[in-house]
Amino acid sequence: MMVAAGGCVVSIIALLAGGAAAAATDTYRLTYEFRLVANNPQAEASIELVQDEPLLREARFRAPPDRFSEFAGDGRITRDGDFVIWMPPPTGGRIEYHANLDHRRAGHRYDSLVTADWAVFRGDDLFPAARVTQRAGSRARSILLVRLPKKWTVITPYAESPTGGYLIDNPDRAFDRPTGWLIAGKLGRRTDMIDELAVSIAAPVGSGVERIAMLALLRWTLPYLFVETTNLPARISIVSAGEPMWRGGLSASNSVFVHADRPLLSENGTSTLLHEVVHVLLPIPTQSDSDWIDEGIAEYVTLRLLRDSGTISPARFDKAIAGFARRGRPVGNDLAAVNATGSVRARAVVVFAELDAELIALSGGKADLYDLIRQVRATGEPLDAARLRTAALELTADVELESLPVE
Secondary structure (H helix, E strand, O other), X not given: OOOOOOOOOEEEEEOOOOOOOOOHHHEEEEEEEEEEEOOEEEEEEEEXXXXXXXOEEXXXXXXXXOOEEEEEEOOEEEEEOOEEEEEOOOOEEEEEEEEEOOEEHHHOOEEEEEOOOEEEEEHHHHOOOEEEEEOOOOEEEEEEEEEOOOOOEEEOOXXXXXXXXXXXXXXXXXXXXXXXXXXXXXXXXXXXXXXOEEEXXXXXXXXXXXXXXXXXXXXXXXXXXXXXXXXXOOEEEEEEEOOOEOOOEEEEOOEEEEEOOOOOOOOOOOOHHHHXXXXXXXXXXXXXXXXXXXXXXXXXXXXXXXXXXXXXXXXXXXXXXXXXXXXXXXXOOOOOEOOOXXXXXXXXXXXXXXXXXXXXXXXXXXXXXXXXXXXXXXXXXXXXXXXXHHXXXXXXXXXXXXXXXXX
């Protein structure tokens, strides 16, 4: 399907199993490759496996046929509904397929698209998630090859390597693969360091994206977050494009998409850009029906950062919280939802504003919402209201909290 070349090689080293580091003989090699054609949504993609012995025995890809098709390659390849199972030969092999990169969000605007001049998509849109069967203690050493139309460039959330590619490190994944937002085409790009975080903003040439203004907003606000959190990524990338992309913001691994027409600051005092960046830098694991926790924290922290940095005044901050209170009033405490939107999200912002104030008051100023966030992130356990309440009580000497709802 494609011919490998050495110019765009990405070295990836990722641990695929827990425990002590594996010996050299327990390492297998993966080569990810994709090729884009301008104005053609069907990207050619492949994964090549090389191993001296059968370390990786099976990969079960979640690959719905409307997104991933025409699978072929070495070994045994079977489709079971939305899944494709690959059993490679003992010493490895290659699996090839087509990935449809045009995808409409909720049946309307696109969250993945290839045009004549640019393409915006996630690594997940090219390389589907997989459950793998492999020898315990084995690990992958992987490369990514990228083939683009002439005069196109690509921006990824990965660090550039000495070979001219990009270093990828997803140590928490069982089957390490490229993820996060990518943008390719005729692009404009601005990059800056904010403390120790490398931030890159890219968009198609002529799209009207204010890259320097976006960097400025992040420079004003993010240092106030950095002092409250740890385990930050080394870099994030922000990609943007205009019509007909989805008119909002979406976060992914170490990366963010924001529509070109979204204002840096909305009339209600919030920021789509900063909200999505907070999602990336301060991820909160939640139970499937507790999306209100992640969304509420991200929006409230966004408002706090804007206030604490002086970007908006305390009066504007209070006005924004009051606006969320009005929109969320019909919800009451019925916040359980897989995808928190509209009034549920508004009510969640107020819950965390009230909880922040309550934690400060009950602890005599010794604890606030950031302390709670650090505590729940340290456990790594998906949150629901009950676990959130338990964690909050530990910060307030078991004094009853009035702000948190009970699901």
